[in-house]
Amino acid sequence: MLSQRKVMITRRRRRRIQEFEPRYFAFLGWVTMSFVATILVFIMTVIGSIIGGVYSVYASFAVDLPDPTAIETEQISFETSKLYDRSGKVVLYELFDQRLGDRSYVTLDQVPELCRQSVLVLEDKNFYTNPGFDIEGLGRAFYFNLQGKDIQGGSSITQQLIKNIIIEKEERTKKLYSRKIKEVILAIEITRLYQKNQILEWYFNTNHYGSLAYGIEAAAQVYFQKTVSELTLPECTMLTPIPQYPALNPVNNWEQAKKRQGIALMRLVEEEVITLDEAREAFAFELEIKPVQERFDIVVPHFAIHARDEVLNLMRELYGFSEGSRLLYRGGLKIYTTVDLELQNAAREIARNQITQLQENEHNASNACVVSIRPKTGEILALVGSIDYWDEENDGNVNVCTVDPGRQPGSSFKPFNYMTAIERGFVTPATMIMDVRQSFPDDPNPPYVPENYDRKYHGAVRMRNALARSYNIPAVWVMQKSGVKNVIDTAHRMGITTLDEDYYGLALTLGGGEVKPIDMAYAFSVFAQINSSGECSTR
Template sequence: MRLIGRILRWLLVLAASGATIGVLAVAFAYLYFAPNLPDVAALRDVQYQVPLKVYSVDGRLVAEYGEKRRDPLRFDQIPPTLVHAFLAAEDANFYEHPGISIRGLLRAAFELIKTGQKRQGGSTITMQLARNFFLSDRKTYSRKIRELFLALKIEKALSKDQILELYLNKIYLGNRAYGVGAAAHVYYGENVQKLTVAQMAMIAGLPKAPSAYNPLADPSRALERRGYVLTRMHDLGFITATQFEQAMQAPITASLHGTDIEAHAPYLAEMVRQDMYSRYGDRAYTDGFKVYTTIKAQDQADATSALHEDLIAYTERHGYRGPEVKTRLSGDLLKQWRAGLTHMPAAGGSAEGAVIPMWDQLLSHYGPVGGLQAGLVAASDAKMAEVYLAGGQVVALGVDDMAWAGRYISVNRVGPAPTSADALLKPGDVIRVRDVRGHWSLSQVPKVSGALVALNPHNGAIVALVGGFDYYASKFNRVTQALRQPGSSFKPFVYSAALHDGYTPATLVNDAPVVVRDSALEGVWRPENYERNFNGPTRLRLGLVHSLNLVSIRVLQAIGIDYALKYAARFGFDPARLPHNLTLALGSASVTPLEMATGYAVFANGGYRVAPFYIDRIVGGDGSVLYQAHPATVCEPNCPAAQATATPSVPSQVLPENTTGPAVATPLASARPLSLDTTETAPAIRPAVRVIGAGNAYQMTSMMKDVIRMGTGRAALRLQRTDLAGKTGTTNDQVDAWFSGFNSDLVTTAWVGFDDNQPLGHAETGARAALPMWMDFMGAALKGLPEATMPQPQGIVTVKIDPKTGLLANPGEADAIFETFREGHLPKPDTSAAVSGSEATPQGSRGLTQQLY
């Protein structure tokens, strides 16, 4: 008995000594590590790495930029069942322990003694949080000790719910998803509130090993892990037996979901990305900024569709260039393919075949371009071709579905239409097909380029912008970066200058041959009209309506090149980038589509200059508005009184500059933003500045309405609106094709051309190549909207004139027509308005300082 007593005393002494040593060791460790432990108070104001999100003005997601996908949630936004799933999988006693679990640590220590390996284990949710925010993933003893002390500090600083909120938003769950909000979108395309019990358990099983238990990478292991989580949830009473059984039987429904883009505007999104990076640097991608742009989702969709349809129509007019690539298909595989189809599909119909991985792998190298899908011709005969699409879909193309595809010979020559499918398409050909409302047809990726931009003429807000056929095939933004010659679409600015200088729409100008001797034009220049005819004395209105080159040149000769250049600056054009010779009248300048739309906005809004802009507001990660656009706005007759509020001096918001590709525009200043570090606000409305008279804008709009009513833009009559005005533009050899047009609420410019300045081909004028794009967009954008036209301003009168002489009509004159004039500038029966060459100038006040009318 004495021996037993001695042994017990020794054991108690050893235990006490061990406890004392343990306490001293812990104290020593704390004193050693505590000074270098981070301040956990930072967790109270944590900022997650949240990607930059870009939205349309109506709140549709346009783009997301950032390495990490994260959708932070408040704790009350996370379903309790999802919280229980994580507790069951990671830390069932979370609400009971002080941040560390002695049982878990002993279990991890026993595993170390047993195996001799440092394995993951013993970490509570609080310890994982400490590691995720403050420590590395290196498995060292010192890191583990720091993790323990940090967990204790976190538990003192935060509530349990706060700790869980941080953890569930921070944890990495595979496939760039950080936090449960992002994981729900990545794996199931849903908000967390809509997840099933089985889906919640699948996500909760990921923290242990996001790669190993990933349902996309290893479904069997993921299913096993989900079963473990569900079992734990049932054992802990978090779910009922019925819920458990249903969840255990549920199939894996996870699939990779990309960002849910709701408005396709990649060119404008890139403009925003560059703008945000210039403001914030790398923080732009991590601080959770939300940028609301000025584009409208439906208008953007209509603009994209209009451009695609126009460029596809152009490429089909010029013939089929052949398959993108020719391959050889395995004979045995083709036999199996043929045996697998019970019958040939009807022409234009489709059939479903078995998935062929080898063919899917081949097609994976040919992604969709502008909505055109790649397909592999599997079989063809005289009547039709069977085309395999990725995923096992089979479509049948009949001869009618390729009727356009005569062989491309040159830009002006196309071979005869195909009479049999197998003469055009061979097995192994990789081709493009397009689906138009459920009907498949042969197509091809256009080599021609195009651009469309639409803006609100009252404040310059860009409502739609498409910089090319497919952003991912070519990131060159032709709306803002391509310098192109506008051709005759520049003439309205010359004619406006003439009206300002005393001309009237009824002034006669001689449409006759012009010979110009100018060393800058390489000697003698003999310009011609497009139709190569001469009309003699022609009213100014008809000169614009029929786009008569010779009339435009004589007008420019009369008003003077220097005068016209200074006047063009009123519309936003840089005179230094305009030609200082008579070719200015024919549109030989180099301008961007956005500059043209901005210039036309002056006519549309009654004579005011507005600056194009595309960012409406920037919202910070905390929800505060960091920037709100206050553009100069056309507000007459109800403009607010001038306010004395100072606008901080900051750099202008500029459009991005490209460093590669075709001719590039100088950055164009947009609406100046407020300083991001000031609380000052601008006036609710900042009045735009008038740059041309209301009468001038009205007369020009009237003349451009006639371009549509009876001139080169008359195809637009199909829109059945009387409020539309515009002008075509075509350059020498049909290199560029334009149409710019508007009503009082919307301005749109459409351009078509090759990036390398190849000719578009015979007869590919602005009316044929660009106007259909403009019409498709304007028809959709204005559908159901009332007509919007500029009212006749004061100082403008309408009288009848003789259409041949431009003089006032005599009473009862049968062929008299109405024309508009400035008060005091009516023609007289005995006044000759003809101008021959540059011999005379209409009576009027010269110079740019005269009163605007």
């Protein structure tokens, strides 16, 4: 009886378990499905948020993005502007666009395969497969940037092209994430609109290769006196690294240029484009580089560059910064300047002869400048910024006539002092002034006791004679009567653009302040003829 009871209880338990198991597993399945569904919803939400965020960023930047087709417009052939002398017969300078510059456009099939491969291994080895930007390189750049380093690097060939052509010049050097985002968005659009070969062709034609060479054809002409299609492996690998750092070109920095050529050759070896023996042979090959000054086609460089800058400022004032620059460099303008080449050459020879004579007499002089202005019109007829523009040892390319803050004018400043005194009624040309030892207060410094150049005193002299003989003591006495501020005001009215009235003392009349020689030439022309325009002109 007991045994039967145990059996019945066991059967009931089994029955309850069997009834419970389906409900248990059904509940467990529901929980699992709910959990999986929750995870999926979360993942989809995150993905949606990312997509929404990306779209939001894209939309916010897309509003202000330049038109990507502008990159095609920029490739349309253009005519450079030219500066002429006053006769209109001699071209002084052909003006180059600072982005496209001295350029002869070439098609991609004219560029040797080795040049193309060298650029790809150096700049963007995934160029033909990426969406316009190098995901790996960009990610690596941002990773390093997050560690506190500069926001740079990781730019594909397409992005570099965008930066050179579409991004405004003022924004190119700014290390901002916003600029990188703009580049990426534009790179995607340009990759969608144009073939890769077309993009690479534009890249070769717009890069800066240093030494006023823009585009690989100009670079081939500048450095090797040949067309791009004639370039060899050593020449290709010398040129292709230059756009990264244009100053490290074989003319300005041979050692670094050679080092970078070696890097390009080794990259080609790593990508199995060339063999190691070919790389060694190319690196050992002795290249013949043409000095820049032999092909810098510019006549009277200091005057031409000064005239260019003056015209550029005028164009930007009239048409705005961007349009003014475009018109000057790409508008095909013919600009007739005021320079008289006969007078210019004579002035240069006079300056050179003067320096030669001084050096023969053991005077420490190495440079000189000359400015000649027509008083009635303010035209600059001659401007010699140094005796030799190409003299690197003495900074010959610096235009001494116009460079800030100028040079001390010596006693040539005295006329402004005397003119101020005459205007204010303190003296006349006949006024007697005592040329004797005098002491002038110069607080908080000790009293100022000037001396004449001959270390003598000449007693009572008329003002006109004191000026003609360049006596210092009468000039200082007159400066004290006129007031330093008033003399500086006179100099400013006559064309001097330097001098700070709060800085100078009585020694200013002896040339103790810096002025630009071009300002002095104009100011002295005022004595002969007042120019109502108030400006000296090169055009």
